[in-house]
Amino acid sequence: MTTNLLDFDLDGLAVFCERLGEKRFRATQLFRWIHQKGVANFDEMTDLAKSLREKIKVSCSVTALTVISQHESQDGTIKWLFDVGAGNAVEAVFIPETDRGTLCVSSQAGCAVGCRFCSTGHQGFSRNLSTAEIIAQLWFAEHFLRKKLGTSERVISNVVMMGMGEPLQNYAALIPALRTMLDDHGYGLSRRRVTVSTSGVVPMMERLGVDCPVALAVSLHAPNDALRDHLVPLNKKYPLSELMHACHQYLTHAPRDFVTFEYCMLDGVNDTQEHAQQLIHLVQQDGRGTSWCKFNLIPFNPFPASGLRRSPHAAVQAFAARLNAASIVTTVRKTRGDDIDAACGQLAGDVMDRTDAKNRMEKLRDQGRRVIPVISDSGIRG
Numbered sequence: 001m002t003t004n005l006l007d008f009d010l011d012g013l014a015v016f017c018e019r020l021g022e023k024r025f026r027a028t029q030l031f032r033w034i035h036q037k038g039v040a041n042f043d044e045m046t047d048l049a050k051s052l053r054e055k056i057k058v059s060c061s062v063t064a065l066t067v068i069s070q071h072e073s074q075d076g077t078i079k080w081l082f083d084v085g086a087g088n089a090v091e092a093v094f095i096p097e098t099d100r101g102t103l104c105v106s107s108q109a110g111c112a113v114g115c116r117f118c119s120t121g122h123q124g125f126s127r128n129l130s131t132a133e134i135i136a137q138l139w140f141a142e143h144f145l146r147k148k149l150g151t152s153e154r155v156i157s158n159v160v161m162m163g164m165g166e167p168l169q170n171y172a173a174l175i176p177a178l179r180t181m182l183d184d185h186g187y188g189l190s191r192r193r194v195t196v197s198t199s200g201v202v203p204m205m206e207r208l209g210v211d212c213p214v215a216l217a218v219s220l221h222a223p224n225d226a227l228r229d230h231l232v233p234l235n236k237k238y239p240l241s242e243l244m245h246a247c248h249q250y251l252t253h254a255p256r257d258f259v260t261f262e263y264c265m266l267d268g269v270n271d272t273q274e275h276a277q278q279l280i281h282l283v284q285q286d287g288r289g290t291s292w293c294k295f296n297l298i299p300f301n302p303f304p305a306s307g308l309r310r311s312p313h314a315a316v317q318a319f320a321a322r323l324n325a326a327s328i329v330t331t332v333r334k335t336r337g338d339d340i341d342a343a344c345g346q347l348a349g350d351v352m353d354r355t356d357a358k359n360r361m362e363k364l365r366d367q368g369r370r371v372i373p374v375i376s377d378s379g380i381r382g
């Protein structure tokens with residue numbers, strides 16, 4: 001069994017190298033080869049001492065995830081399905097825009113929170129991803145895209161932990177992955193360009209603020225406890241009053257930041273003017289005004305098991321107008337990649353929902369509309 005070096009942030013790699021009798025600067029060199037250059041073959045790391053290369057070849061690897069399928073939308077969105085073993089699969093999605101390239105990353109196979117409107121939540125929870133499995137999504141996507149676009153410049157400028165899973169229920173693996181994203185010797189992303197999205201794991205929000213205060217998004221989806229208990233079952237454990245308090249506490253660690261509230265618009269469920277008014281009241285409680293938060297309204301991606309419908313365009317616009325009129329900055333998320341699949345978690349659901357996972361994966365492989373890149377031990381071959 002070899003040690004997968006994708007499991008370490010730079011401090012962790014330095015400790016690992018020290019145990020091998022190597023100085024910290026060697027760990028920095030190794031880290032840069034892996035994350036900045038996308039190299040997985042130790043023989044290609046030419047400025048590392050041969051003795052170190054020989055040492056780590058015996059006991060270490062840079063092991064990426066196997067790509068099951070890759071679907072590319074006409075709008076440039078790319079969705080990958082990765083095999084994480086035992087019939088489990090996770091998704092990552094690249095969303096290109098004129099001024100940025102965003103990668104949406106998964107933190108768990110499945111999810112235990114069980115939000116009603118979420119395809120992943122309907123699949124149940126399989127397991128936490130390791131740090132290596134989280135960072136491997138970025139490692140793969142970044143270096144694949146550089147090859148595809150023929151550039152040595154960074155392609156992914158933003159990471160959102162909004163894929164499958166509740167990141168704050170996989171905290172121990174999340175933190176080294178975030179630190180690797182932020183590290184100048186890793187991906188060099190600024191703190192505000194890495195977003196952790198949580199359904200409201202209150203105690204871990206406080207810890208995140210202390211340990212790694214990246215941008216915070218909260219999956220709100222309801223303006224009162226009765227409705228939120230129904231849509232986001234975690235609300236029964238951490239009700240809105242605690243959640244709002246945790247948001248304000250978080251901002252004490254990240255002054256000048258704001259919290260983004262994600263709000264999935266569900267026809268006839270949470271999309272009326274009365275709901276909008278309740279939200280305004282919720283964020284203004286305690287005389288805090290509205291400048292500390294933003295709202296992102298998300299058109300629901302229907303899937304059969306949900307029994308829910310997408311709010312009509314007019315209802316979304318009227319909802320946004322009401323919030324904006326109360327000086328709450330509100331955006332409506334553009335739907336991207338509609339032609340390659342619907343709700344987040346659906347591709348993986350095709351694998352996880354059925355017992356014959358191996359055949360399902362084969363099928364998804366065949367359905368991939370682009371050639372699946374080959375990952376060799378020396379990196380990514382486009």
Ligand code: SF4
Nearest residue numbers: 111114115118121165
């Ligand atoms: S919305 Fe997020 S927290 Fe809720 S079930 Fe889906 S993945 Fe889990």
